[in-house]
Amino acid sequence: MAAPKRGRSASAQSKPWRSLALILIAIVALTGGMFASGHSTPRLGIDLAGGTSITLRAVAQPGEESSINKTNMDTAVDIMNRRVNGLGVSEAEVQTQGSKNIIVNIPKGTNSDEARQQVGTTAKLYFRPVLATEASTGAATTSPSPSASGSASSSPSSSPSSKASASSSKTGSATPTATATSQGRAASDALKADASSSASPSASASATPSASSSAAASAAAAKLEAQYTALDCTKKASQNVGKNAKAEDATVACGQVSGVWYKYVLGPAAVDGTDVKKAAAVLNTTTAAGWQVTMDFTGKGGSKFATITGELAKNTAPQNEFGIVLDGQVVSSPSVSSSITGGSAEISGSFTQEEAQSLANMLSYGALPLTFKTDSVTTVTAALGGEQLHAGLIAGAIGLALVVIYLLIFYRGLSVIAIPSLLVSAILTYVIMALLGPGIGFALNLPAVCGAIVAIGITADSFIVFFERIRDEIREGRSLRPSVERAWPRARRTILVSDFVSFLAAAVLFIVTVGKVQGFAFTLGLTTVLDVVVVFLFTKPLMTILARRKFFSDGHKWSGIDPKALGAKPPLRRTRRPAGSAAGPVDPKEA
Amino acid sequence: MSKLGNLGARLHRGEVGYDFVGNRKIWYGISILITITAILGLTVRGLNMGIEFQGGAAFTTPKGMSASVSQAEKYAEDASGHDAVVQKLGDGSLRIQIAGIDTDKSDSIKKQLSKDLNVDSESIAADLVGPSWGDQVANKAWEGLAIFMVLVVIYLAIAFEWRMALAALVALIHDITITIGIYALVGFEVTPGTVIGLLTILGYSLYDTVVVFDSLKEQTKDITKQTRWTYSDIANRSINGTLVRSINTTVVALLPVAALLFIGGGFLGAGVLNDISLSLFVGLAAGAYSSIFIATPLVADLKEAEPQIKALKKRVLAKRAQAAAQGEPAESPAANVSDDDYDDEPEDAAAVVGPRTQPASRNRGRGRPSGKRR
Numbered sequence: 001m002a003a004p005k006r007g008r009s010a011s012a013q014s015k016p017w018r019s020l021a022l023i024l025i026a027i028v029a030l031t032g033g034m035f036a037s038g039h040s041t042p043r044l045g046i047d048l049a050g051g052t053s054i055t056l057r058a059v060a061q062p063g064e065e066s067s068i069n070k071t072n073m074d075t076a077v078d079i080m081n082r083r084v085n086g087l088g089v090s091e092a093e094v095q096t097q098g099s100k101n102i103i104v105n106i107p108k109g110t111n112s113d114e115a116r117q118q119v120g121t122t123a124k125l126y127f128r129p130v131l132a133t134e135a136s137t138g139a140a141t142t143s144p145s146p147s148a149s150g151s152a153s154s155s156p157s158s159s160p161s162s163k164a165s166a167s168s169s170k171t172g173s174a175t176p177t178a179t180a181t182s183q184g185r186a187a188s189d190a191l192k193a194d195a196s197s198s199a200s201p202s203a204s205a206s207a208t209p210s211a212s213s214s215a216a217a218s219a220a221a222a223k224l225e226a227q228y229t230a231l232d233c234t235k236k237a238s239q240n241v242g243k244n245a246k247a248e249d250a251t252v253a254c255g256q257v258s259g260v261w262y263k264y265v266l267g268p269a270a271v272d273g274t275d276v277k278k279a280a281a282v283l284n285t286t287t288a289a290g291w292q293v294t295m296d297f298t299g300k301g302g303s304k305f306a307t308i309t310g311e312l313a314k315n316t317a318p319q320n321e322f323g324i325v326l327d328g329q330v331v332s333s334p335s336v337s338s339s340i341t342g343g344s345a346e347i348s349g350s351f352t353q354e355e356a357q358s359l360a361n362m363l364s365y366g367a368l369p370l371t372f373k374t375d376s377v378t379t380v381t382a383a384l385g386g387e388q389l390h391a392g393l394i395a396g397a398i399g400l401a402l403v404v405i406y407l408l409i410f411y412r413g414l415s416v417i418a419i420p421s422l423l424v425s426a427i428l429t430y431v432i433m434a435l436l437g438p439g440i441g442f443a444l445n446l447p448a449v450c451g452a453i454v455a456i457g458i459t460a461d462s463f464i465v466f467f468e469r470i471r472d473e474i475r476e477g478r479s480l481r482p483s484v485e486r487a488w489p490r491a492r493r494t495i496l497v498s499d500f501v502s503f504l505a506a507a508v509l510f511i512v513t514v515g516k517v518q519g520f521a522f523t524l525g526l527t528t529v530l531d532v533v534v535v536f537l538f539t540k541p542l543m544t545i546l547a548r549r550k551f552f553s554d555g556h557k558w559s560g561i562d563p564k565a566l567g568a569k570p571p572l573r574r575t576r577r578p579a580g581s582a583a584g585p586v587d588p589k590e591a
Numbered sequence: 592m593s594k595l596g597n598l599g600a601r602l603h604r605g606e607v608g609y610d611f612v613g614n615r616k617i618w619y620g621i622s623i624l625i626t627i628t629a630i631l632g633l634t635v636r637g638l639n640m641g642i643e644f645q646g647g648a649a650f651t652t653p654k655g656m657s658a659s660v661s662q663a664e665k666y667a668e669d670a671s672g673h674d675a676v677v678q679k680l681g682d683g684s685l686r687i688q689i690a691g692i693d694t695d696k697s698d699s700i701k702k703q704l705s706k707d708l709n710v711d712s713e714s715i716a717a718d719l720v721g722p723s724w725g726d727q728v729a730n731k732a733w734e735g736l737a738i739f740m741v742l743v744v745i746y747l748a749i750a751f752e753w754r755m756a757l758a759a760l761v762a763l764i765h766d767i768t769i770t771i772g773i774y775a776l777v778g779f780e781v782t783p784g785t786v787i788g789l790l791t792i793l794g795y796s797l798y799d800t801v802v803v804f805d806s807l808k809e810q811t812k813d814i815t816k817q818t819r820w821t822y823s824d825i826a827n828r829s830i831n832g833t834l835v836r837s838i839n840t841t842v843v844a845l846l847p848v849a850a851l852l853f854i855g856g857g858f859l860g861a862g863v864l865n866d867i868s869l870s871l872f873v874g875l876a877a878g879a880y881s882s883i884f885i886a887t888p889l890v891a892d893l894k895e896a897e898p899q900i901k902a903l904k905k906r907v908l909a910k911r912a913q914a915a916a917q918g919e920p921a922e923s924p925a926a927n928v929s930d931d932d933y934d935d936e937p938e939d940a941a942a943v944v945g946p947r948t949q950p951a952s953r954n955r956g957r958g959r960p961s962g963k964r965r
Contacts, residue, residue: 055724057709098731146719175686278911376643376722377697391864395854399847447787448869453851454791457844464843467803468836494805497750497796504746505739505794512735513790517728519866520787566659 023424023537030431035410040124042430043437047518052381056372057078058100060571061274063317067370068100076363076372077102080557095441097311097518102372105443108382116291125273125362127305128266130333130336131250134229141209221250224265228252233261255323255330264330266323270308273326275301279363281356284348291356292348295363304345310339326362392449399453402427403460417546418463421539425459428530433523442522450522458502458528462535465498466491466543482554484543495535503528594642612827615888622765622885628692629772636775643730646722647673647690648697650704651674652686663687663708668794670703671696725783736767739793751804754893759800762886766796766877770921773873784866791867792874795844799837800882806833807887814903823902826891831881 032139034040036553048052058076060067073096080102081094092106179372253264277296284292297305312320313336320337323330347359380388400422407415428510436442469491473483506525546552552559604667611618642649650667652944658666660677665674667687676688679877684706697719705712740760769791774781814822851868902935 057721057723057727101727104752126607150625163653294686371722373721374719375721375727377717377719379715379719381651381653381714381716383653383714384716388864391854395851395864396847399850400848402846403843406846410839444863447784447867450787450851452862452870453847454844456847457795457840460843461798461840464836468833468839472832490809496803497805499798500800501743501746503802504742504853505790505797508742509735509790510741512738513728513731517732517783517787520791522789 010322018542019537019541020545023533027424027427027431030428030435034431034434037435037438039434039438041442042433043442044385044389045443045448046105046107046378046385047380047446048385048392048444048449050385051381052106052380053240053376054106055097055375055377056102056104058102058370065142066379069098072370073100073102075361076370078361080104091442098513101375108385118137125276126269126325127271127308128269128322128323129250129308130264130318132265133262133318135260135319139219140180145518188351212324219367224250224252228263228265231263233263251328253325253328253330255321255325255333257332262330264323264333266325266330269325270322271297271301271304273300273363275304276363278303279360281351281353281360283353290348291351292346293351293352293360293363295345295347297308297343297345299343302341305343306339306343309336312336313338323357324363324424331362332359343505380429380521388446389449391455392446395447396453396456399456403456407463411462411463413552414467415501417539417542418460418467419461422459424538425527425530425534428534429455429523429527432530438568443519445518445519447517447521451520452527454522455527455531458499459531460501462495462531463539466539467492470543471495481547484547488540492536492540497531499528499532609831610827611830611883612823615884615892618884618888625772626765626768629768629775632772632776634776638771638775638781639778640725641780641785642690642718643720643726643783644722644724644727644781646690646720648694648700648720649718650683650685650687650701651716651718652687652710658685658708660685666704666707666955667700668709668725670700685874685948719920728783732790735790736793743793743797747801747804748893751808753806755808755890758886758889758893759797759804761889762800762878762881763793763796765881765885766792766874769877770870770874774870779869780866782866784864785870786869788867789874791871792878795875796878799840799878800886801819802836803829803833803882803887803889804839805945807890815899817905818906819911821907822894822900823891823904824887824907826887826894828911830887833864834883837879837883841875844875845872887960 013370058068058073077094077096077118079094092104094102094104097103129418231254233256248268249265250265255264264495275298279293279295280289283294284290309326312322314320317335318333321333321335323333325331332348351359403422404415404419407418411418415562433442437444466487469487470480470483473487474480478482478486503525506521506528507522509521513521564568637698640738652663660679663685664677664687667677667689671689671692673689676690678686678688687704689700697717699948701717702712702713743762744756746760757872767789770792773779774785777795779785807826810825810829811822814825820828829894830857846873848868850870853863868963895904
C-alpha cells in the first residue's frame with residue numbers, strides 16, 4: 001500500500017478526515033493495482049471453476065521416515081509438474097500442502113483420468129540393461145534403430161570420472177537394421193544370455209544358475225519375445241507396458257525420444273533409483289560438450305553401477321546401453337564404453353538445458369525414498385462448479401442483505417455508518433483476494449467463500465460493540481460527542497481482544513490443517529484483520545464526523561441514538577444523585 | 592425505538608434483568624444434562640461419518656435426471672458391488688455415495704454409471720477419497736483444536752486471568768460436545784465441511800465469551816474497595832449489560848449462516864456450503880448460550896472461592912443484613928421513582944440486578960458530561 005502508516009491511532013482519535021482519506025487512498029490504490037495487474041476477479045479454485053483436484057500423500061519407505069522433508073517434497077513437486085504439464089495441461093498446478101501432501105489441481109478440459117494416472121502412481125526409477133530396441137511405428141519392420149551408433153556423443157571428457165555417453169537415440173540418422181523378427185531373435189538370445197550371466201548383475205558371471213531356473217528363464221524369455229514382437233509403442237494403451245514390471249524381472253518397455261517412440265527389451269534392474277545420491281544438470285564449459293547430467297551414487301550404488309557398466313561395455317550396440325526407466329518408461333538410454341567406477345558418472349549428449357535438467361530431475365526423483373498414495377480425487381464438472389459459485393454468491397448476498405436489514409431496523413441512522421463500513425470491508429476483501437491470486441497463488445474455493453460469509457457476522461459485531469457502548473454512554477445522560485469519545489477506547493479494547501481470538505483460531509487452523517480447512521482459515525484470518533483496519537480507519541472516524549451533524553447530535557428519532565428511545569436519564573445536576581439512582585436495587589419480577 | 596432497543600434501555604436501567612448467576616445451578620444442571628445426552632448419543636448412536644472418512648466415492652450427476660433414486664441405487668450397487676446411498680438433490684441431480692471402494696476402482700464405476708444413467712461421464716462430478724484422507728483431515732483438525740485451546744488459554748490467562756481462561760475453556764468444550772452430540776443424535780453426516788464449521792465455532796464461542804469477560808473485568812477492577820456488591824452481582828450485571836450486544840451479535844452472525852444453510856440446502860442439497868453452515872448454526876447457538884449461562888457464572892464461582900472475594904461477599908452480606916435490621920433501604924431511591932417500584936435490597940439479595948455503571952467510579956463523580964444535556 002502506498003499510503004503512509006504514521007499517526008494511525010492519533011488520527012483515528014483527533015483527525016478523522018485523515019484516516020478516512022488514508023483508507024480511501026488504500027482502496028483506490030489496491031483497486032487500481034487490481035485492474036492494472038489484469039486480475040480483476042479472484043482466481044477460482046477447482047470446486048468453483050470445475051476441474052480435478054488430486055491429493056497425494058507421501059509415504060516413506062520403512063526406516064526412512066525422515067525422508068519426508070521439504071527438499072524431497074519439492075523435488076517431487078517438480079517431477080509431478082513435469083509429468084502433468086507433459087500432458088499438455090497448461091495451468092495445472094502442483095503444490096505441497098502441509099508436510100506430506102501434494103495437491104495437484106488440473107483445470108477443466110483436461111483428461112483427468114490420464115492426469116490421475118500420471119500423478120497418482122508410484123514413481124520408480126531403475127537402470128536396466130538394454131537387450132534389444134527398435135523404433136516402434138506400428139507396422140514398421142525396417143525402422144531406424146535408435147542405438148545404431150553408440151559412440152555418437154563420446155566426446156572426450158576431462159572429468160576424472162569415467163563417462164557414460166548418451167545413446168544415439170537422439171541421432172535420427174541411424175542406419176536401418178534388421179527386421180522385428182530378427183531383432184526379436186536377438187533379443188531372445190540376449191535374454192537367455194542374460195538369464196545365465198547377469199541375472200544378478202552384482203554377482204556377475206559367477207552365478208551358476210541351476211538347470212530348472214535356466215529353463216524357467218528361457219520360458220520367460222520366449223514370452224517376453226512374443227510380447228516384444230507384438231508391442232506397438234505408438235498405441236497409447238501399450239505405452240506403460242513396463243509399468244508393473246518387477247525390478248528383478250526382465251521386461252519390455254516403451255520410451256519416447258525426440259517425438260519417436262521406441263520399444264525396448266530390458267534386463268532386470270541393475271541399479272535402483274534409490275542408489276542415486278543426487279543428480280544435476282551442468283554445463284560443461286571445459287570441453288564444449290554442452291549440457292550434461294552428472295550423477296552421484298551411493299557407495300552400494302556406485303559398485304553396482306561399476307559392475308553393470310563393466311559388463312555392458314563388453315557388448316555391442318544396443319546391448320551396451322542401459323535404459324533409465326522411470327515409471328516403466330525409458331527416459332534415456334545412454335551407451336557405455338567402459339566400466340564406470342568411482343561412484344559418479346556423467347551422461348552427455350546433445351542435450352538442451354531443459355532436457356538435461358529434466359533428466360537430472362528424474363534421476364533425483366528416482367532417488368527419493370518416497371512413494372505417493374492417492375488420498376482423494378475430486379472431479380468437479382464445470383456446471384457444478386458454476387452452480388456452487390452461484391449458490392455461494394447468492395448466499396453471501398442474502399446474508400449481507402439480511403444483516404443490512406437488521407442493522408437498519410435496529411440501528412436506524414447509525415446504519416449510515418455500519419453499512420458503508422460493511423461495504424468497505426467487502427470491497428477490501430474482494431480486491432485483496434483478487435490480488436492474492438497472482439500474488440501468492442491464492443484460489444478462492446467454496447470453504448473460502450463460506451469463511452467470507454461468516455466474516456460478515458464478525459465485522460458487523462465490531463460495529464455492534466461500538467454502537468452499544470455509545471448507547472450506554474448516552475443512557476448515562478451524555479450528549480453524543482463525548483459519548484463517542486468515551487465509548488471508543490472501551491469498544492476498541494473489546495474489539496481488539498475478540499478479533500485477536502478469532503485471528504488466533506484462523507492462524508492455528510491455517511498452519512496446522514490441510515485441504516479445504518486451510519482455504520477457510522485463510523479467508524477468516526484475512527477478514528478479521530480487515531475488520532480491525534476498517535473499524536479503526538473507517539467506522540470510528542466516520543462516527544466522529546457524523547456525531548457533529550445535527551441529525552445525530554440532536555438525537556433525531558431516526559438517528560438510532562435518540563436518548564429518549566434509549567431511555568436515557570434526564571440530565572442530573574447533583575453529584576450524589578446518580579449514585580443513588582443508579583444503585584437502586586431493582587427487580588421487576590418482584591415489583 | 593425497536594423493542595430490543597427498549598429492552599436494552601431497561602436492561603441498562605436495571606428494570607429488567609435475569610439473575611443468570613443466581614440461577615446458575617439450574618443452568619449448570621441443564622448443561623450437564625445436555626452434555627450427558629450428547630455423550631450418550633455419541634456412544635450409543637455414533638457419528639454418521641461421511642464418505643470422506645470411510646473412503647469411497649461420491650458421484651454427483653448433472654441436474655434434471657430422469658432416473659429414480661432406487662433405480663440409481665441399483666445401478667450403483669451393480670456397478671460397484673457395494674452398498675450405495677443415493678440422494679436426490681434440490682435441483683434434480685443425484686448424489687450417489689458408495690463407501691469402501693478404492694480410488695482405482697472408481698473410474699470404472701463412474702463409466703458404468705454414466706452408461707446406465709445415460710449421461711456423459713465427463714459431466715459426472717466425482718469425489719474419490721482414500722480411507723486415510725478423512726482421518727488425516729480430522730486428525731489435523733484435532734491437532735489444531737488442541738493447539739488453539741492451549742494458546743487461547745494462555746492468552747486469556749494473560750489478558751484476563753486464569754479463572755476466566757478456565758471458564759472459557761469449559762464453555763468451549765461444552766459447545767463442541769453439544770454440537771457433536773446433536774450430530775450424533777440427529778444423524779447428520781459428518782464431513783470435512785462439518786469439521787471446518789466446528790473449528791470456526793471455537794473462534795466464535797470464545798469471541799462471545801471474551802466480550803462478556805471484558806465487561807466483567809472492567810467492572811470488577813475495584814471490587815474489593817466497595818461493600819455494596821458481591822462478585823456474583825457484578826458478574827450478573829456484566830451479562831445483563833452485554834445481553835443486547837450478545838443477542839445482536841448472535842442474530843447478525845446467524846443471519847448469513849442461515850442464508851448459507853438455506854441456499855446450501857435449497858440449491859445444492861448437499862455439499863460443503865451446507866455442511867459448514869449446519870455445524871456453524873448449531874455451534875453458534877450453543878456458543879451464545881454457553882457464554883451467558885455457563886462461562887460467566889463459572890467465573891463467579893471460581894472467583895468467590897478466592898479468600899479476598901469471599902471476605903468481600905461476607906462483608907456485603909453482613910452489610911445488607913444490617914441494613915435490613917435497621918429497616919431502611921441500603922440506598923436512597925432513584926431519581927425518577929415513577930418508573931419503578933423498588934424493593935429493599937436485603938429482601939432480594941440474591942436477585943439483585945445492578946446498575947450499569949461501575950460502582951467504584953460512580954462515587955468519584957467522574958465522567959460527568961460537559962456537553963449539552965437533554
